[in-house]
Amino acid sequence: MRTGAAKSVVSAASTMSSGGGRNSPVVAMHWFRKGLRLHDNPALLSSMSAASSSRTGGKVFPVYVMDGDCYQIRRSSALRANFLVECLLDLDASLRACGSRLYVMSGDPVDVLPSLFDEFGVTHLTYEADETGEPYAVKRDEQVIAAANEAGIEIDSFCSETLHPLAEGYVAKVGGSAERVPRTMSAFQGLLSRMGNIAKPMKSPTSRDFPKQDHSSYEGEMLPPSKSTDLPWPRCPKEEVTPVWGPDDCKKLKPVARGGESKGLSQLKEGMKRPAWVASFEKPKTSCTSLKPSTLAISPYMSLGCLSPRTVWYAVSETIEHAPASVSKSKPPVSLHGQLIWRDFNNLIAHSANQQKPGSWGVMEGNPYCRQVPWSNDVKLLNAWKEGKTGYPWIDACMAQLRTEGWIHHLGRHAVACFLTRGDLWQSWEEGAAHFEAELLDADYALNGFNWLWLSCSGFFYQYFRCYSPIAFQKKNDPSGVYIRKWLPELSKLPNKFIYEPWKAPRSVLEEAGIQIGEDYPRPIVDHGPVSKENMSKMAYAYDEHKAKSEGATKAAKKGKGPPKKKRKTQMKLK
Ligand SMILES: Cc1cc2nc3c(=O)[nH]c(=O)nc-3n(C[C@H](O)[C@H](O)[C@H](O)COP(=O)(O)OP(=O)(O)OC[C@H]3O[C@@H](n4cnc5c(N)ncnc54)[C@H](O)[C@@H]3O)c2cc1C
Known part of the structure; x- marks a missing residue:
């Protein structure tokens, strides 16, 4: 039985090719969390490969559990909730086109999944690893892995959220200690250049790749949500939840993007239609006041994993090859590849912070990458x-x-x-x-x-x-x-x-x-000139405090190191 440790794509490929002739049928569950896509999804492919290793009767159950406590739902605006719903509907449609479907349940995955293990008779569980160390995901995965282990289920997780795996890729390259990852973009680019080639994205499965499986006994059950209000609320008491979205907010939405892998791939394709623009892209030169996005506008798809970063990376590479020779090509960090490098860098830093102090990313106190600033609370x-x-x-x-x-x-x-x-x-x-x-x-x-x-x-x-x-x-x-x-x-x-x-x-x-200031449009709430100067002084003070504290800590650490050294010498003499 495997423990579900994160796997690199290379080992994913080896798992997939290891099929052949099992007696008892494999019943694989692919658990979608993020990574809401069919393309470049090594964990999904692995579940199919495991199922096809049975001589007969192998099955794959693609599952998504809607939990109000997860990062993707717990604070959702109506727009964001709607985007997730569209992603799930799109995923279900793509799976159905392959003769499969998405099984959607609501609740805490820690309770829901074990009941589905029994219901489907699951023998294998696959999922995309969440490597950032986001606290909800860590706790959830620990508990689900324990339940799967107890049920004797084989677990395989795969790193496909970033260009290279975080722990087994970047951290391993700097010697295995998450504290030692680069702290600047230029140093991170140096690390990336030593990582070797970025793995090529894997193809989307087709109906031929899915096992022939009869889903009719669950027809009409465990369907994806059809509207945002079908998503569950966080599980904490209702009065503790700030209702950021409700039925009335869900009407007449005008999101910048509609959810789903298909839409994400089309958006990417659209962006790649202009090779000269792609090749010469410089982020600071893109317009922030244009009425339509002046950048790729693929981030909603990236954040839910409807688009794989490796797919985007290679789409950009191929497009650049078609750019006219006369175009002067931009470079990271401002180029489009540069944006994807920023993304990996950000993920690595979040991972590193949480490795050093679990749960410290996203908060000020205890975050090893964050200076303490006495913000006010107005x-x-x-x-x-x-x-x-x-x-x-x-x-x-x-x-x-x-x-x-x-x-x-x-x-x-x-x-x-x-x-x-x-x-x-x-x-x-x-x-x-x-x-x-x-x-x-x-x-x-x-x-x-x-x-x-x-x-x-x-x-x-x-x-x-x-x-x-x-x-x-x-x-x-x-x-x-x-x-x-x-x-x-x-x-x-x-x-x-x-x-x-x-x-x-x-x-x-x-x-x-037709404007009355203070009535139709507010007066400025602060006077930018003086207030920004005052804030600079406050910041200077906070930085001085930070410096004094870290110098104090260094001195204390040095002091702290003094006596043991002497002791060691004495001990050595004694020897
Ligand atoms: C205060 C603040 C908060 C932000 N919060 C988020 C967030 O929650 N989610 C999010 O996706 N982006 C966030 N960004 C980063 C950035 O603004 C968006 O990724 C970008 O604007 C998305 O537009 P695009 O897809 O057109 O990007 P493009 O410029 O076309 O870049 C392609 C992809 O590269 C990645 N990328 C681009 N810029 C950055 C960046 N600065 N850092 C890391 N990765 C990047 C994104 O995945 C993006 O989709 C934040 C930026 C700021 C200043």
């Missing part, structure tokens, strides 16, 4: 930010896009994250990250945590004296405020001159535009 300011009522049109427009489409361009995220934390409002990045987790279609445990540390200057980026202006930054990119006019229609009649600073408009101009 519900009014926080809510104004969440609701897009700060009085700064560029910030409020971004928050309106987030609320409506579940997505904002990377630089828009920069602006609102800086504004909430070190820039203007001095509120904790944890609050911002929690709101993003609820609202972003692409909410991702590793990426969200990493980027909030970066933007709040709590980790990885420390130039707190460089601050986004909520006015000037966008004025030069979008002088006529096209983006603001779309997302804040109440300001649409303002002349260009005042679109970023409506409070400065003379009364006659405001009257003509």
